[in-house]
Amino acid sequence: GAVVSQHPSRVICKSGTSVKIECRSLDFQATTMFWYRQFPKQSLMLMATSNEGSKATYEQGVEKDKFLINHASLTLSTLTVTSAHPEDSSFYICSAREAGGRNTQYFGPGTRLTVL
């Protein structure tokens, strides 16, 4: 149980284009999903908290207009990197907290974004 998927697992795009990453909870409903960014050999940095049916809450320093988050259903959240630049290249990981669950986050496998 508690499986989270991400799609795509790997994406390469040109500078200036937008990329959408999907995060799905496969066997549970997630009222809250989280988006993290991880640089090589570093820990996870929380970017934003996504609540179903409401606007995402962004961490300080994260541009909400650049990293658009939509949590349209209890099983799906999307992160769109708009007008991507090479510095946006990173490993993006989502997690989901089960509705009614006790603050346990289950993580997706991550998406490797490379912007050329």
Add this chain to the structure above:
Amino acid sequence: AQSVTQPDIHITVSEGASLELRCNYSYGATPYLFWYVQSPGQGLQLLLKYFSGDTLVQGIKGFEAEFKRSQSSFNLRKPSVHWSDAAEYFCAVGDQGGSEKLVFGKGTKLTVNP
């Protein structure tokens, strides 16, 4: 503010040896505590968690961790390491106050020698 310290950036052990990964946290009350493992290029897998009750917590893959309030520690242990345990290990603290956020340590990379 919450913080998590994993003092060891890299640990190397021989297969079959015992393992202890250290984690210290800073938090005003009793936090939720977690250990996650990450294989290269993969997401994080939950090993175990502590919310309350018995301070010795059993997890998957033969791991256990002990919450010691007096030392603000939540060290991860395994009596006999397998080569497949080589990975990055992250300790995390969660806020019982309802923010739902996790704060992660910087991680400890485990190398297992044959």
